[in-house]
Amino acid sequence: xxxxxxxxxxxxxxxxxxxxxxxxxxxxxxxxxxxxxxxxxxxxxxxxxxxxxxxxxxxxxxxxxxxxxxxxxxxxxxxxxxxxxxxxxxxxxxxxxxxxxxxxxxxxxxxxxxxxxxxxxxxxxxxxxxxxxxxxxxxxxxxxxxxxxxxxxxxxxxxxxxxxxxxxxxxxxxxxxxxxxxxxxxxxxxxxxxxxxxxxxxxxxxxxxxxxxxxxxxxxxxxxxxxxxxxxxxxxxxxxxxxxxxxxxxxxxxxxxxxxxxxxxxxxxxxxxxxxxxxxxxxxxxxxxxxxxxxxxxxxxxxxxxxxxxxxxxxxxxxxxxxxxxxxxxxxxxxxxxxxxxxxxxxxxxxxxxxxxxxxxxxxxxxxxxxxxxxx
Numbered sequence: 001x002x003x004x005x006x007x008x009x010x011x012x013x014x015x016x017x018x019x020x021x022x023x024x025x026x027x028x029x030x031x032x033x034x035x036x037x038x039x040x041x042x043x044x045x046x047x048x049x050x051x052x053x054x055x056x057x058x059x060x061x062x063x064x065x066x067x068x069x070x071x072x073x074x075x076x077x078x079x080x081x082x083x084x085x086x087x088x089x090x091x092x093x094x095x096x097x098x099x100x101x102x103x104x105x106x107x108x109x110x111x112x113x114x115x116x117x118x119x120x121x122x123x124x125x126x127x128x129x130x131x132x133x134x135x136x137x138x139x140x141x142x143x144x145x146x147x148x149x150x151x152x153x154x155x156x157x158x159x160x161x162x163x164x165x166x167x168x169x170x171x172x173x174x175x176x177x178x179x180x181x182x183x184x185x186x187x188x189x190x191x192x193x194x195x196x197x198x199x200x201x202x203x204x205x206x207x208x209x210x211x212x213x214x215x216x217x218x219x220x221x222x223x224x225x226x227x228x229x230x231x232x233x234x235x236x237x238x239x240x241x242x243x244x245x246x247x248x249x250x251x252x253x254x255x256x257x258x259x260x261x262x263x264x265x266x267x268x269x270x271x272x273x274x275x276x277x278x279x280x281x282x283x284x285x286x287x288x289x290x291x292x293x294x295x296x297x298x299x300x301x302x303x304x305x306x307x308x309x310x311x312x313x314x315x316x317x318x319x320x321x322x323x324x325x326x327x328x329x330x331x332x333x334x335x336x337x338x339x340x341x342x343x344x345x346x347x348x349x350x351x352x353x354x355x356x357x358x359x360x361x362x363x364x365x366x367x368x369x370x371x372x373x374x375x376x
Contacts, residue, residue: 033049033110033375034049034374035092035112035373035375036337036362036370036372037083037370038062038369039072039369039370043068044064044068044094044099045063045064046092046105049110049361055328056346058361059362065094065117067101068096069098069369070124072368073369074321075323075371076097077097077126077140077371078126078173078175080224080324081138081178083324084129086151090106091115092112092374093128093130093135095128095372100122100123100125102118102120104116116155116156119159120139121163122137122139122147123140124139125137126139126175129177129178129186133151134148134150136186138175140171142171144167144169144171144174146163146164146166146177146188146199147163148207160205165199167197167210168197171192172191173191173192173193174189176188177189178225179201180231181225181226181227182229183201184200184201185201187223187252194215195215196213197210197211198210198257199211211255215233218238218239219238219239219245220235221235224276226277226284228281228299228301230251230261230303232247232299234274236270236271237270244266245272245286245290246263246264246272247265247275247295248262248264249303262303267311268312269286269290270288271288271289271291272288273323274286274324276327277327278349279331281299282299282353283308284305285325285334287324289322292315292316292320292322292340294314294316294325296309296311296355308352308354309354313353314334314347314357316336316338317360319341320338320345322339323339324336324337324371331349333349335347335375337371339366339370341360342366344362346360346361
């Protein structure tokens with residue numbers, strides 16, 4: 001497991017009145033926020049929303065990432081994790097796919113403070129993952145690569161020497177990456193060859209050799225880890241076939257060769273590309289963009305997936321094209337980024353895992369390339 005050593009631990013974060021990272025995390029835990037990224041080609045921005053106790057959202061401010069997005073129409077980045085909160089929710093990371101760099105913000109509830117911007121080390125960064133001050137960015141363009149960074153307490157990124165690791169082929173459709181809870185593995189998806197790649201994380205933060213696992217179901221897109229170590233994968237399904245999307249779960253042995261736990265579990269929706277897991281690891285929700293629906297599953301202690309109710313636990317209005325999905329840090333609310341309707345779907349999590357539709361929030365241009373959502 002990677003650990004920060006030396007002078008990195010001595011740095012202090014400066015946001016407003018020199019609040020510490022710990023103080024920021026404690027402050028964030030007392031209230032909530034949701035962040036959405038515009039991915040605009042001329043000036044990429046983060047749109048911040050304050051979350052009230054009942055889950056409703058109020059837009060507060062927009063923040064310049066000091067980089068450029070890719071722009072586009074619907075889901076131009078084709079990824080999960082383009083906007084990512086740190087484990088303690090004190091930092092927010094954003095990719096600037098158009099300018100090839102990544103930005104870091106300090107977070108205090110819905111207020112952001114720009115801290116750093118560094119080159120991604122590759123072409124077209126689309127996703128970021130962080131764990132214990134180790135950050136990896138997934139570059140989907142050109143050769144397709146992963147690049148590692150150390151993160152100091154000032155929110156500054158420093159590229160790790162010899163950390164650049166290439167995927168199986170150029171432009172292979174890298175879409176998602178996630179650290180295992182114990183920090184031993186970094187898992188990445190490649191859409192075109194339908195691969196789930198596993199890398200062991202070395203003590204110096206570099207990655208070991210790639211272990212390629214071809215997904216048994218078509219359309220691999222995103223992966224997330226539950227707190228118990230279960231890897232959950234979203235699969236879009238057979239192209240052109242309605243309601244063919246699936247979800248699968250795996251365990252990750254030391255060899256890096258994934259062991260299936262639940263495979264081919266239908267979501268009864270179309271284009272399941274994104275998933276989010278509740279902080280307690282009890283439920284996972286997936287966003288079916290093609291049918292404007294959300295499917296829900298209970299995660300067993302052994303990693304097995306059991307459909308909640310009729311599997312479809314929430315629905316956005318037809319044509320919403322709900323893309324990425326996020327869950328509040330208290331596990332009470334689910335939010336979807338709705339590209340087709342230009343808003344955010346708001347849902348309350350009931351005790352049995354079903355969702356209570358609370359309507360929509362926000363207003364932004366329809367189908368204009370917005371990508372990425374994060375919630376605390």
